[in-house]
Structure formats: C-alpha cells, structure tokens
Amino acid sequence: MKTPFDPAIRIGRRKVDAIRLRIKAEIECVSHYESALSALEQERKEECTRAGGDWTISTYEWLRARQAQAHILAEQRMEASERLERLREEATQTYGQCRALEKAADARREQERQSVMRKAQAEADDLSNARRLLKLRAAAAARKRDGHDPAG
Template sequence: MKTPYDTALRARQREVDDLRTSIGTATQRLAEADAGRLAITEAMVRESRIAAGDWTLSAMPYLARARAERERLAELRRLADAELEALRHQAIESYGSLRALEGAADGFREQADRAAAGVEQASVDDFAGARFARTLHLARQARARDAR
C-alpha cells in the first residue's frame, strides 16, 4: 500500500546507501594510509640497517624524504579519520530519520488497515442486521397469519 511517506522514505534510503558507500571509501583510505605508513616505517628501518653496515652509504636523504612521506600519510589518515567520524555521525542521524519515516509509514498502513477492517465489519453488520430484520419480519407475518 502506498503511503504519503514513500517518497521521503525512498530518498532517505538512497541517502543512507550513499553514506554507507562513502563510509566504506573513507575506511579504505584510512587503511591505505595506515598500510603506507607501516611500509615506509619498515623501509626506513631496513635502509638504516643497510646504511649502518656500510660507512660509504648515507641514509639521511632517503630518511628525510621517507619521514616527509610518512608525515603526509599521517595527515591523510587524520583527514580520513575526521571524514569517517563525520560520515558516521551523519549516518546515525539519517538512519534514525529513516527508521522514524518507516514507523510513520507503518502507522499509516495500520491505520488504513483498521479503517478498512472497520468498513468491512460495518458492512457485515449491516448485512446481518438486514437478514435479522427480514427474518423477524417474516416471523411476524407468519404469527399474524396464524392468529387469523
């Protein structure tokens, strides 16, 4: 059954679905930044060991560049984490609104079902009342005939 809430319900459902997708994307960016930072840290350790074993190699330029990249990834992670937090908050609000709309639509349907059931019951009562009145009328006619 269609309700006045169906359009808003579909729009809110699309919004929740879009937020779900956005949360997945932000989570993926967060994981990629963490993995990149871990890989850079491991590479820095490895390169420092190699440079420590050979006095002709200097790891300082590489380590400076790697630290800068690690800081860039840390900033990306902070941004992705902030975005994820905002998206989660927005998703909570949208999901709550979606549930409220679903409740309103269900209430509308229940009310319409109750009204239809009331109309049906009134119709059945009318038919039963008419049948009773007809039976009563026929019984009175039969008594009146017998009384003559």
C-alpha cells in the same frame, strides 16, 4: 499498500546506500594510508640497517625526507579517518530517520487495515441487523395475516 511516507523512505534508502559507498571508499583510503606508512617505516628500517655498516654514508637528509613523507601520510590518514567518522555519524542519523519513516508507514498501514476491518465488520453487522429486522417484519405480517395480532 502505499503510504505518503513511501517516497521519503525511498529517498532515505538511497541516501543510506550512497553514504555506505562513500564509507567504503574512505575505509579503503585509510587502509591505503596505513599501508603506505607501514611500507615507508619498513623502507626506513632497511635503509638504516644497510647504511649502519658504512660510516661514510650519511642518511640524515634521506631520513628527514622520509619523516616529512611519513608526516604527510599520517595527516592524510587522520583526515580520512575524520571523514570516515563524520560519514558514519551521517549514516547513523540518516538510517535512524529512515527507520522512523518506515515505522510511521507501518503504523499508517496498520491503521488503514484496521479501518477496513472495522468497515467490513460494520457492514456485516448492518446486514445481520437487516436480516433480523426482515425476519421480525415477516413474522409480524404472518401473525397479522393469521389473525393473531396482539396489538390490534
């Protein structure tokens, strides 16, 4: 049974699905930045270990460049994490609105179902009363015909 809420529910579900896809993309983005940071840290450790045995190799500039790169990656990861958090909040809010609409639609369907049931019961009661009235009239007519009319 359709309700006036159905279009809004469909739109809400589409929004939730779209947000879910954006959340998945942001999770992958955060994961990518974390992997890149881990790889950069591992590379830094390996390079420092190799250069540690040879005092003629200066790793100062190289380390500064890697630290700057790590700083950029950390900022990007933080921005992606913030976007992810905002998307999760938006998803929660949108899902809550969608659930409220679904509950309202369910309540509307239940009201309509009860209205149909009350109408059917009223029709059944009317038919029953009509049958009883017809039987009473037929009995009164039979008594009148047979001359047993107490009223007359």
